[in-house]
Amino acid sequence: MVSSRLFHLASVAASVSILVTAALTPSSQCEPWTVNKPNRIFVLTDISNEPDDSMSLVRLLSHADMYTVEGLVATTSFWLPNGTRPDEIHKAVDAYRQVRENLQSHSNYTFPTAEYLSAKIASGPTVYGMEAIEVLEEGGNITVGSAALIAATDASDEPLYVQLWGGANALAAALWYVNRTRSADELSVFTSKLRVYSISDQDDAGPWARQHFPGMRWIASRAAFNNYGAAAWGGISGNPGAVDAGGPNDTIVQNKWLDQNIRLGPLGAHYPQIQYIMEGDTPTLMYNFDNGLGNPEYPSWGSWGGRYGANPPNSYAQYGDALDSVVGLNNRTYNTNKATVWRWREAFQNEFAARMQWTLAPNAQNSTSTHPPIVVVNASCGSSHLEYNVTVGDVITLDATSTYSPDTNADLAFKWWQYKEPSTWSNNVGVVPSINLSLSNGSESSAVKFEVPPHPTGFCLAPESVKGTGQFKEATKCQTLHVLVKVWDRAARYPIERYRRVLLRVQPYGTAPA
Numbered sequence: 001m002v003s004s005r006l007f008h009l010a011s012v013a014a015s016v017s018i019l020v021t022a023a024l025t026p027s028s029q030c031e032p033w034t035v036n037k038p039n040r041i042f043v044l045t046d047i048s049n050e051p052d053d054s055m056s057l058v059r060l061l062s063h064a065d066m067y068t069v070e071g072l073v074a075t076t077s078f079w080l081p082n083g084t085r086p087d088e089i090h091k092a093v094d095a096y097r098q099v100r101e102n103l104q105s106h107s108n109y110t111f112p113t114a115e116y117l118s119a120k121i122a123s124g125p126t127v128y129g130m131e132a133i134e135v136l137e138e139g140g141n142i143t144v145g146s147a148a149l150i151a152a153t154d155a156s157d158e159p160l161y162v163q164l165w166g167g168a169n170a171l172a173a174a175l176w177y178v179n180r181t182r183s184a185d186e187l188s189v190f191t192s193k194l195r196v197y198s199i200s201d202q203d204d205a206g207p208w209a210r211q212h213f214p215g216m217r218w219i220a221s222r223a224a225f226n227n228y229g230a231a232a233w234g235g236i237s238g239n240p241g242a243v244d245a246g247g248p249n250d251t252i253v254q255n256k257w258l259d260q261n262i263r264l265g266p267l268g269a270h271y272p273q274i275q276y277i278m279e280g281d282t283p284t285l286m287y288n289f290d291n292g293l294g295n296p297e298y299p300s301w302g303s304w305g306g307r308y309g310a311n312p313p314n315s316y317a318q319y320g321d322a323l324d325s326v327v328g329l330n331n332r333t334y335n336t337n338k339a340t341v342w343r344w345r346e347a348f349q350n351e352f353a354a355r356m357q358w359t360l361a362p363n364a365q366n367s368t369s370t371h372p373p374i375v376v377v378n379a380s381c382g383s384s385h386l387e388y389n390v391t392v393g394d395v396i397t398l399d400a401t402s403t404y405s406p407d408t409n410a411d412l413a414f415k416w417w418q419y420k421e422p423s424t425w426s427n428n429v430g431v432v433p434s435i436n437l438s439l440s441n442g443s444e445s446s447a448v449k450f451e452v453p454p455h456p457t458g459f460c461l462a463p464e465s466v467k468g469t470g471q472f473k474e475a476t477k478c479q480t481l482h483v484l485v486k487v488w489d490r491a492a493r494y495p496i497e498r499y500r501r502v503l504l505r506v507q508p509y510g511t512a513p514a
Contacts, residue, residue: 029404030374033108035382039161039288039296040068042152044124044145045281046077046166046202048085051272053165054092056281058262058271061096062355064117065109066289070152070160072121073145077166077202081128086121091270093117098266099359106358106371122148124170129203132169133176146173153193161195161288161296165281167203171196175213191216195296197284197305199233201225210318219299219308219319221283228280232306232321235341237278247328248342252349253278261353261494265360283341286348292375292383292499293344293484301422301482301501304348307340309425323427335427347497354494370492373412376402377485377500385501390452392509398502399447400485411491416443419482419501424474431456431475433506435483448483452504455479459510478506 043060047053060067072093074084097114104111124145125132136142142150149170153160162171178190191213198206200222210218223230234243240250251257255274263271287305288296294303299319300310309322321337328334354370363369377400380386390396398416405412416437420429433453437443460478467473481504488495 030376030381030402031108032374032382036290036384038066038068038109038290040070040152040156040158041161041163041285041288042071042073042149043069043163043285044071044073044075044166044168044170045089046075046080046084047088049077049080049166051275052277052280054088054270054272055274055279056165056285057089057092058095058267059279059282059352060285061092061117061267062103062352062359063285063289064096065103065107065111069112069117069120070155071145071148072117073124073148073170074122075124075145075166075168075170076126076128078128079202080166083126084123086123089121090118093121095267095270102360102362103355103358105363106355106369120148125173127169129167129169129205130172130208132173132205133208136173136176142173142177143170145170146177149174150178150190153190157193159195159297160193161197163281163284163288164196164198164202164206165284168196168198168201168206168209169203172205172209175209179212188215197287198222199281199284200228200231215317217317217319219287221306221308221321232308232337232340233280233283234277235306235336235338235343236280236282236345238280238338239277243338244328244334244336244342246330246332247326247334247339248345249329252346257349261349262356264356267359268356286344290383291372291497292501295385295501298422300425302340302419304344305341306337307421322421324421325429350494351496354492354496357494368493369407370489370494370496371406372496372498373403373405373410373487373489375400375485375487375498375500376404377502380500383498383500385503387503387505389507390504391507392452392454394452395449396452396504397447397449398483398485400487400500401446403446403487405489407489407492409491410489412446413488413490414444414446415486416448417484417486419484422482423479426474432479433481435481437483452481452506455506455510457510459512460506460508461512462508465508476512478508480505 045053072089074086093114100111122145124143179187195217197219221231221233237253262268283305287303294301299308307322308319311318311320323335323337324340325333325335326339326343357369418435420432423432435450437448437450461476463477466477483502486497486499488497
């Protein structure tokens with residue numbers, strides 16, 4: 001028998017559902033800024049090695065309302081081995097100081113003051129890689145940057161997302177120091193709060209840290225040492241015309257477009273010309289950008305910062321590049337690691353351009369500016385995912401009709417889709433049941449209705465009951481299906497996209513063959 005269920009608040013297992021009175025919007029509408037809590041981030045950057053770190057820093061500052069910045073630490077790297085440049089970070093923050101008031105007028109979240117950010121700037125070790133550990137073993141002191149990382153980790157029980165834009169020795173030195181000065185239990189508590197995302201390995205300290213502290217959650221987007229072009233993060237902008245040629249929109253990651261849309265005003269003037277690629281480090285930043293698409297605690301779900309799989313599959317510590325199958329602008333399908341990033345390129349570039357417009361004038365004087373839509377699904381407010389337990393044959397309704405825009409002239413568009421790759425670790429999306437989102441209304445309406453499809457095997461088993469490894473055993477597990485909605489203002493010059501993700505946890509059904 002096929003059952004029919006309309007899922008609303010009572011079925012939500014892992015989301016916050018609050019309706020509040022908004023001060024700047026009509027009453028009874030969702031205010032996500034009262035629900036969402038920005039991620040705590042700590043940036044380690046080899047700024048001045050090449051222009052792309054300065055580019056990423058401008059993006060961070062223009063999006064700073066979406067983060068709690070706990071540290072901005074200058075580091076060395078393979079290409080900057082003999083010193084650090086915290087002064088370059090200060091220059092960017094000084095430019096931000098001139099536009100912060102304008103930025104704040106466009107957001108209900110909080111842009112940190114320049115004074116706050118300046119206090120977070122420090123230097124890590126000024127030597128290359130593991131030489132920093134040698135200094136400590138010979139009786140030297142940890143740097144201000146490493147000490148700041150320790151203090152930020154200790155300051156809260158919430159995760160600290162460490163973004164490695166350069167070398168890892170400031171982090172390695174902090175780990176070395178904590179290991180030498182605290183008990184094993186205290187060390188375990190310390191490392192359990194760290195979430196690292198490294199853009200390749202830019203020194204020899206990152207591999208050392210992963211080897212000596214293997215339980216620490218670490219996304220390493222990398223290939224062989226110095227083979228940067230093979231890593232997923234290259235999907236941000238790498239080698240226009242060469243990276244998945246014909247798939248991504250390459251015009252919006254080149255200097256002509258950046259001159260016209262990003263290098264504007266005091267902060268935009270600090271965005272340098274491309275030397276190698278645009279913003280190679282930015283995927284770490286976008287991984288923690290809370291737009292409703294990803295969840296930084298689940299790297300395999302995918303986000304603007306890419307998608308990453310556990311290695312080995314049962315691990316929750318070490319993650320590497322995963323693959324997505326994405327149809328490019330030329331209508332070809334690309335099944336690559338870089339596609340996990342470039343598939344969102346138009347979205348993250350449009351948002352950047354919109355925010356650079358924010359820097360130019362206060363909201364009251366800039367009526368043509370664009371702001372993020374507020375996505376509400378089944379009366380759930382905030383960016384957290386929704387989660388339901390379902391059985392095959394259930395009819396599901398997902399309703400986003402309460403979604404609204406703070407821009408009175410907005411013409412909101414909706415797009416629902418099934419993101420299959422997070423449902424399987426093997427990159428074989430053929431084993432993932434396909435949801436027919438056109439059962440009623442269609443995938444481009446504000447509400448969709450669909451039936452939970454059967455498993456390809458005709459049965460599925462509770463994941464905890466499937467013992468052992470191997471493709472067949474994995475294929476018998478009941479999967480979690482991912483359905484997402486994207487909302488944007490189709491009338492905007494720079495449409496800002498927001499998302500919500502719904503997890504459908506399929507319950508065991510059918511009988512496995514003897």
